[in-house]
Amino acid sequence: MALFLDLDNTLLPSKPAYDFAIEECAKDWEERKLGGDFFSLYESARKKVKNQLKGHSSNRLRLLCFKLMMDVVKNSKTGKIDSHEVGSLATRGFQTKDIADVLWMEERYHFHFLSYLKTESKKDIYQTNLFPRLIDLSKKLPVFLTTNETLRTQLLKVSSFLPDQFQFTLITSEEVGFEKPSTEFFSYVLGEANQNPEDCILLGDNWEDDVLGANRHGIASIHIPNMWGEGGDVKTCPSDTPAPIWTAPSTVTALKFAELWLFQRQK
Template sequence: MHSLRETEAVFFDLDDTLYDQLTPFQLALEHCRIDLANTKVEDVFKKVRYFSDVLWKVHIRGEISLDLLRIERIRCAFNDFGLSLSNQRASEVQERYEFEQQQINPFPEVLTIIKDLQSRKLIVGVLTNGPVQHQMNKIKSLQIDQIIPPERIFISDGIGIAKPDKRVFEYVQRQINIESNKCCYIGDTWENDVVPPIEAGWTSIWFNHRKRKPQSNHIPLETIMSYDNFMLKLP
């Protein structure tokens, strides 16, 4: 049980927090008949996420297009494991990956948790990086839009600020008019979902189902490996 007695608002990251992002990636590799040799698909996926975060900083500076970012993150991840992948093949994987992301389902417990939080009169929302339409397509596939109102869904390209900039959390806080120490964020990546909310005065819960290592001295309120039996203990 997790005690957040003063919490009035809970926001979730989207990718690999509300749904398993590995599944569409794995299906894309299988469709494109990509041979990983003896490398585990989850290890490659973690590297794709790593390079996605690294290249995102380059993208928001206007130095790389989003389309090129998506291809380069896959190519760089493969290269890290000594696997060669051409730009054309990486583009094929990315195209299929985007297709598979429209077929996604939420983690089994997610919708129940959101409804439970809402029943406790908490503000519940989503805060995610990415292009507005692309991310909204995922949210609709997950049917999250049916239980979270549009004014509680914040997407970086629509705001003009992106994680890991802590100002995106300050922006959301102003929009919902709740004090920072009464806001909580749940996400899977350390740099984007743990560090900036804490620096913005929020509480952070690290959804570490990929078993990553902390990258700084920041301390999340809780670290959870799954949503099994997860609930927020509130008055």
């Protein structure tokens, strides 16, 4: 028996933390007078990084975005970014001293992101509802955090948000070399868990990466569209996949259901 848990937007609020961090980074960029419009530069750089590194864990590294943004700014009088500029090497204006600005922006991004998580983790809704259940479950069952991200980034998130008493094994796509929903990722996870897929269940917010990815490998799954949604019922989703799929209104409700399902499998 094993419980597989997605991390971002399933156990911790990554989306609002990300939005907060980007808003604050825009202020940092302006205060440091790095040039151009931060949001247009960032969105264009982010799109290029995602396309260039599709399926690779590095496509989530903000450092790559900030480096590309600085490349473009240094090669444009206005700092405006267009398709020709973002697609070029754009190295003529970048200098050694500019490296400090790129690294500083990455540091500021992580500072804002983790500050949001630390503040959020202190809220009663986590301290009394989510965290005690995670700790209790981790004492009864092997828990695996399965995530499409770089190891360093996820270590920072977990250490800033989840309680110390929570016991788990962390598996990132960077370590595996493949992202969810690939066969390679889920085969690796099942190998590390040393469990039959029919005796495991996965909880996640992403329908394709988490739910269908797990189900194609015979792993039951629960879709959680909203960490703190309203309602108390877990509903069965019609599916032609090898394993059952349910949808839950919240992470806590899904955890309760998953615990009961797993212990019933033991009987």
